[in-house]
Amino acid sequence: MTARIIDGQQLAERMRSKIAEETKAFQAAHGYVPGLGVVLVGDNPASAQYVRMKRRACEAVGITSVGQYLPANATQEEVEAVVNQMNADPAVHGILVQLPLPNHLDEEAVLRAVSLEKDADGLHPINIGRLAMKGRDPLFTPATPTGCMYLLEEAGAKLEGARAVVIGRSNIVGTPMALMLMKANATVTVCHSRTRDMQSIVREADIVVAAIGKPEYVKGDWLKPGAIVIDVGTNKIDDPTDSRGYRFVGDVEFASAVEVAGAITKVPGGVGPMTITMLIVNTLKAAQHSARSAV
Numbered sequence: 001m002t003a004r005i006i007d008g009q010q011l012a013e014r015m016r017s018k019i020a021e022e023t024k025a026f027q028a029a030h031g032y033v034p035g036l037g038v039v040l041v042g043d044n045p046a047s048a049q050y051v052r053m054k055r056r057a058c059e060a061v062g063i064t065s066v067g068q069y070l071p072a073n074a075t076q077e078e079v080e081a082v083v084n085q086m087n088a089d090p091a092v093h094g095i096l097v098q099l100p101l102p103n104h105l106d107e108e109a110v111l112r113a114v115s116l117e118k119d120a121d122g123l124h125p126i127n128i129g130r131l132a133m134k135g136r137d138p139l140f141t142p143a144t145p146t147g148c149m150y151l152l153e154e155a156g157a158k159l160e161g162a163r164a165v166v167i168g169r170s171n172i173v174g175t176p177m178a179l180m181l182m183k184a185n186a187t188v189t190v191c192h193s194r195t196r197d198m199q200s201i202v203r204e205a206d207i208v209v210a211a212i213g214k215p216e217y218v219k220g221d222w223l224k225p226g227a228i229v230i231d232v233g234t235n236k237i238d239d240p241t242d243s244r245g246y247r248f249v250g251d252v253e254f255a256s257a258v259e260v261a262g263a264i265t266k267v268p269g270g271v272g273p274m275t276i277t278m279l280i281v282n283t284l285k286a287a288q289h290s291a292r293s294a295v
């Protein structure tokens, strides 16, 4: 059996054109456009690239973006001051603090400084706490796992009662992913670098989300036939046959997995485009929330 490809690029484009229409309607109704504030500290080239892509995606759907770029040696007070300025700015409805921050900064304190109503990245400790609690709902959920939930829906996954395995336990992907699957009534197991006999755990899963950051780590013969596989990994590997000398691969060995899975995402063209789409969804939602509260 060959798996169906879950096309994240196509789903993202569909969602973005819907957001563009809603943004136009928002502007017609309120006389201003939604705005995203982006905070970037330091000169990590990958972070700078993500920020460029996020700002470009906003502009393409009619959302303005305001960037504040601080040097790598910025102090805690300077970073929080920028966040507070954005909290107070009525033209900024959503705020994104690009992670990781340089090591000398207290990441939790910076994320806590973001106004709850403007937490477009869903990483405020209160939003994450609500995500972790039964019967509570966060205002916003983190972009990457939210994008994965849409991809699962697109694949027709039945989450209720399903066995889901999340590989990786990072604060921005693995952990919130597990919480979101749990809220959707899946039975969730989280695997990580210390997990013993990961293969036998993955073998039980109807749904596998791989977010461990190791190139082609999960092999096809680990999978239960028919499983739905979401590959969050974006790993740069050397490839002399590619004109750039490198290419990107996921955390799943695609060639073997596609023969066993029922549906699978590709890298690139799977989770990546959805992550940025979720940020713009959240920014529009934040602006709509702010417009409602202003009435």
Ligand code: GUN
Pocket (backbone or CB within 6 Å): 096, 097, 098, 099, 100, 121, 143, 144, 172, 275
């Ligand atoms: N760095 C890598 N992914 C993300 C993300 O989704 N949000 C933020 N803020 N930083 C990131």
